[in-house]
Amino acid sequence: xxxxxxxxxxxxxxxxxxxxxxxxxxxxxxxxxxxxxxxxxxxxxxxxxxxxxxxxxxxxxxxxxxxxxxxxxxxxxxxxxxxxxxxxxxxxxxxxxxxxxxxxxxxxxxxxxxxxxxxxxxxxxxxxxxxxxxxxxxxxxxxxxxxxxxxxxxxxxxxxxxxxxxxxxxxxxxxxxxxxxxxxxxxxxxxxxxxxxxxxxxxxxxxxxxxxxxxxxxxxxxxxxxxxxxxxxxxxxxxxxxxxxxxxxxxxxxxxxxxxxxxxxxxxxxxxxxxxxxxxxxxxxxxxxxxxxxxxxxx
Numbered sequence: 001x002x003x004x005x006x007x008x009x010x011x012x013x014x015x016x017x018x019x020x021x022x023x024x025x026x027x028x029x030x031x032x033x034x035x036x037x038x039x040x041x042x043x044x045x046x047x048x049x050x051x052x053x054x055x056x057x058x059x060x061x062x063x064x065x066x067x068x069x070x071x072x073x074x075x076x077x078x079x080x081x082x083x084x085x086x087x088x089x090x091x092x093x094x095x096x097x098x099x100x101x102x103x104x105x106x107x108x109x110x111x112x113x114x115x116x117x118x119x120x121x122x123x124x125x126x127x128x129x130x131x132x133x134x135x136x137x138x139x140x141x142x143x144x145x146x147x148x149x150x151x152x153x154x155x156x157x158x159x160x161x162x163x164x165x166x167x168x169x170x171x172x173x174x175x176x177x178x179x180x181x182x183x184x185x186x187x188x189x190x191x192x193x194x195x196x197x198x199x200x201x202x203x204x205x206x207x208x209x210x211x212x213x214x215x216x217x218x219x220x221x222x223x224x225x226x227x228x229x230x231x232x233x234x235x236x237x238x239x240x241x242x243x244x245x246x247x248x249x250x251x252x253x254x255x256x257x258x259x260x261x262x263x264x265x266x267x268x269x270x271x272x273x274x275x276x277x278x279x280x281x282x283x284x285x286x287x288x289x290x291x292x293x294x295x296x297x298x299x
Contacts, residue, residue, distance in 0.1 A: 005036065007051055010198040015228045017044070017051075023118050028110040031158070035118050041226040043119065045086060047111070047158055054226035055121055058088055061191075061231065062156075063264040064222040064272065066092035069152055069189035069235050071253045072242035076151040077101070080181070082139035082169060083157035085111050087123025093154065094129050095259055102132050103148075109136035140169055140177070149183045155190035170206060175213040175236070185240065188214070192234040195221040195279055203232035203279070204286035210236040218243045219283055220272040222263075233272075243273045 005017040018039035025034045034046040042055030053061060066089060070076050079093045081104040093102045106112055112134070116127060127134055135142060139157070155178075157166035168174060178188050188210075193202040203219060210217035214236035220243070223230045235242050245253075247266030254261060275283075 030108045062088040078150045080150040080153045082155045089156045091126040105135040105139040105142045187237040192232040195232040196229040204282040208286040
């Protein structure tokens with residue numbers, strides 16, 4: 001019998017998934033986790049009743065998150081991943097042959113174990129790659145304790161819900177920490193909230209806060225069908241600006257690095273940075289002062 005998973009999308013609007021089979025449904029030490037097979041999007045992961053990724057289009061999210069930053073870097077060797085429990089962000093990072101070490105730190109070990117068992121299409125064996133190091137722990141605390149530096153830091157964590165496990169990874173203090181752990185020429189990439197009109201101020205606040213730490217900070221967006229909305233991402237650095245790459249240059253770099261991608265290419269790159277007027281204006285107007293460790297969004 002088909003059941004349904006209802007997700008609150010925006011205030012006053014819900015997204016309803018037809019569920020053919022429930023695989024896992026339980027509360028971990030940090031969040032409610034559900035893995036189920038949906039009618040429209042195949043297998044899907046929900047955390048705290050919010051969809052995180054779905055089988056048919058997770059590549060849109062993960063390619064958008066990872067390759068904009070890593071292709072802007074001339075030769076990334078060491079990459080730090082905050083979160084990324086499905087293993088798909090790790091998978092995309094390891095597609096770059098120059099990467100010698102990828103350190104992934106996720107706080108929820110129970111969730112990672114369920115993903116390893118039930119979501120092989122996401123990680124595709126990335127956890128077993130000899131270049132990968134999986135650490136179960138607080139990604140911010142791990143970065144604070146270690147003096148190791150990286151060519152790229154990718155932040156793939158859940159939304160900044162008050163009291164949630166990702167709350168303090170959306171603050172100016174964390175971005176300062178990330179900046180201190182980047183090698184010269186390094187780059188930071190992160191998921192940066194919905195860019196749908198009812199919620200755009202959250203994305204705008206993230207970009208504005210990044211700009212208080214980094215000379216270059218750019219927001220961009222890709223529509224993820226299973227999310228039911230366009231999703232925001234951001235990159236920041238001391239000088240690298242992915243938005244300045246032409247479609248031809250993006251395609252040249254993808255080819256030269258031997259990347260076999262399903263979503264991201266030069267034309268897609270151009271489209272993701274061609275933001276609608278309302279979004280550009282929201283980012284430009286987002287100038288509220290934030291104290292250290294004051295979360296950007298609390299909802």
